[in-house]
Amino acid sequence: MSLPSTAPPRARNPAIAPLALVAALVLAALASWPRAGAVWTTGAFFDSDDAMRMVQVRDLLAGQGWFDMTARRLDPTSGGVFMHWSRIVDAPLAALVKFFGLLFAPEQAERAARLAFPLALQGLLYFAAGAAARALLGVKAVLPAIVMMFLGGVMFGQFQPGRIDHHAPQIVLLMAATGAMIAAMDMRRARWAMAAGALLALSMAISLENLHFIAIFCAAPALVFVARGAQARPLLLSFALGLGVGALAFYAASVAPRRWGEAYCDALSAPQMTLVAGVVVALASLAALSGKFPTPLARFVAAAFAGAAALGVYIAAYPACLGDPLAATDPLVRELWLSRVHEAMSLRKLAARDLGEAAMLAAPTLFGLTAACGLAGRTDGEARARWLFLAALVAVGFAVGAWQIRAFSSVLPLAGLAWVGGALALAERGRARHELLGGPLALALLLMLASPF
Numbered sequence: 001m002s003l004p005s006t007a008p009p010r011a012r013n014p015a016i017a018p019l020a021l022v023a024a025l026v027l028a029a030l031a032s033w034p035r036a037g038a039v040w041t042t043g044a045f046f047d048s049d050d051a052m053r054m055v056q057v058r059d060l061l062a063g064q065g066w067f068d069m070t071a072r073r074l075d076p077t078s079g080g081v082f083m084h085w086s087r088i089v090d091a092p093l094a095a096l097v098k099f100f101g102l103l104f105a106p107e108q109a110e111r112a113a114r115l116a117f118p119l120a121l122q123g124l125l126y127f128a129a130g131a132a133a134r135a136l137l138g139v140k141a142v143l144p145a146i147v148m149m150f151l152g153g154v155m156f157g158q159f160q161p162g163r164i165d166h167h168a169p170q171i172v173l174l175m176a177a178t179g180a181m182i183a184a185m186d187m188r189r190a191r192w193a194m195a196a197g198a199l200l201a202l203s204m205a206i207s208l209e210n211l212h213f214i215a216i217f218c219a220a221p222a223l224v225f226v227a228r229g230a231q232a233r234p235l236l237l238s239f240a241l242g243l244g245v246g247a248l249a250f251y252a253a254s255v256a257p258r259r260w261g262e263a264y265c266d267a268l269s270a271p272q273m274t275l276v277a278g279v280v281v282a283l284a285s286l287a288a289l290s291g292k293f294p295t296p297l298a299r300f301v302a303a304a305f306a307g308a309a310a311l312g313v314y315i316a317a318y319p320a321c322l323g324d325p326l327a328a329t330d331p332l333v334r335e336l337w338l339s340r341v342h343e344a345m346s347l348r349k350l351a352a353r354d355l356g357e358a359a360m361l362a363a364p365t366l367f368g369l370t371a372a373c374g375l376a377g378r379t380d381g382e383a384r385a386r387w388l389f390l391a392a393l394v395a396v397g398f399a400v401g402a403w404q405i406r407a408f409s410s411v412l413p414l415a416g417l418a419w420v421g422g423a424l425a426l427a428e429r430g431r432a433r434h435e436l437l438g439g440p441l442a443l444a445l446l447l448m449l450a451s452p453f
Contacts, residue, residue: 017142021126024146028122028155036161040111049165054110056085057093067256084267086206086254089166093117114162121168122159125149128172129413132179133420136386141420144447148416151451152364158409166206171410173203174210178393178414181217181239182386185224190234193221197242201276204268205250210410212400216392218243218279222303224385225286226296236287244280247273265321274317278310343406350405360452361401361408367450368415369394371422378425390418412452419450 029036038044045051055073060066066087072080096113104112126146133145158167177199184193200217203210221239225232251260251273263270286306293299315322338344351358372391376384397411423446430437 017130017146020143020146021123021130024126024150025119025123028150028159029119032155032161036115039114039162040108043107043111044162046160046162047165050114050163052083053085053089053093053164053166054114056083056087057090057097058110060087060090060094061097067259084264086166088202088206088250088254089164089169093164114164118159118161118163118168121172122154124172125154125159125168125175125413128175128179129417132175132182132417135179135183136390136417137421137424141424144420144423144443145417147444148420148447148451149413151447151453152412152416153452154413167209167406167409169206170203170210171413173199173206174213174410175413175417177203177217178390178417181220181389184235184238185220185382185385185389187228187231187234190238193235193238194242197239197244198246201243201246201250204247204272204276205254208266208268208272209406212396212407213393213410216389216396218283219307220389220392221283222286222307225290226299226303227385229293229296229299230290233287233290236283236290240280240283240287243276247276263318263321265318271314271318271321275310275314278313282306282310344404347402347405361405361412362398364419364450364452365394365398365401365408365411365415367422368418369398371425372418375418375421375425387418387421390414394418416450419447423447423450 035046045054052071055071056069059072064070069083069085069087070080071083074081093113096116097109100109100112100116103109126149129145129149130142133141158165158171177196180192180196180199183189184191184196196217200210200214204214217239221232221235224235251268255268259269261270265271283306286303289302293302345353347358347362350361369391372387372394376387376391379387394411394415397407397414401407401411423443426446427437427439427443430442431439436442
């Protein structure tokens with residue numbers, strides 16, 4: 001039996017989802033109140049990255065240039081250290097500090113900004129997850145998606161009070177891009193792929209931590225082309241346009257012109273722009289020639305050739321960026337610092353230290369992956385393509401998380417989105433046996449089953 005690919009009728013009360021979003025934010029604020037209180041009363045920083053981010057914001061507000069990313073408090077005898085961090089995250093923080101400065105003294109204004117920033121991003125995550133669930137499953141999935149994001153415990157992770165590093169914006173951008181690409185797989189809504197491409201370009205301008213997910217996004221239009229031929233032309237062109245124009249715009253906005261030709265493997269620079277250009281040309285070429293390949297095999301060969309050409313140019317020009325990004329770390333630094341950084345641990349090492357925490361990360365991800373794969377097997381057409389796309393995102397996220405557990409903070413919301421589909425499918429099957437088995441309580445229990453809580 002296949003799941004219907006069309007959306008169900010509209011919910012009776014369209015205000016339920018916004019109310020659920022507000023309720024989730026209120027509950028999250030209450031759950032994290034002790035930490036919020038510590039930030040407000042003492043100005044405490046719980047992570048050195050957050051403290052470094054605030055140093056950059058203070059420097060920006062004090063008149064340091066937009067493109068001048070030198071942290072002069074690091075190695076001050078040598079004039080400071082140039083940071084590969086992005087002003088894109090500094091800008092909204094600086095705006096919040098200025099806004100709260102109209103209401104509070106400077107010290108309290110900064111603390112208020114550190115509380116408002118993660119809470120606002122948490123709200124955006126709930127909204128993006130609800131929109132993605134609607135594109136994936138229809139209106140009935142919006143409320144469960146918001147509940148699932150809350151049950152994911154985001155208020156205790158990258159969205160907790162005082163957390164102002166770049167991870168939360170990256171998680172929100174990834175979820176929003178996922179929803180846009182899911183919507184774009186309906187060729188009547190292919191223009192949404194432009195939004196997905198632009199969001200991913202913004203993500204790259206902030207940091208490269210979503211690069212493994214971005215690879216799946218770049219492959220998705222090409223694979224749809226293999227399956228559907230010339231019908232995929234709007235998807236190919238829309239994604240290529242959004243990614244290409246977005247990358248150029250955000251590169252110009254975040255990198256000083258005198259550095260445009262410089263190469264860094266760990267930040268948006270010439271190597272990554274070369275790869276983006278290759279992907280854009282490859283997808284645009286497939287769109288232009290989409291009518292020339294009548295069979296799926298011919299289209300697969302064409303897509304593989306285009307992808308290999310884009311990757312080949314990148315490899316030939318920047319071979320140093322293919323290896324372990326941490327390979328050049330000094331052995332002493334690796335031993336005394338990097339090996340002890342919690343988020344840089346492998347899943348295997350974490351399991352040896354704390355099996356419960358490792359299970360809290362791995363089990364919900366595997367629940368979501370299983371649901372996405374199962375639903376892909378029960379559907380066809382656009383619905384199957386969407387579930388396979390989401391399954392690929394969760395699978396690559398799990399693989400990278402097994403190497404460094406920091407990736408789980410990005411993949412867990414995607415796995416939660418997939419599990420919403422699984423929970424709804426199980427509830428529908430339960431309803432066939434008894435109304436209670438398919439009711440709200442049963443659905444809530446199914447959602448809690450895959451919660452890191």
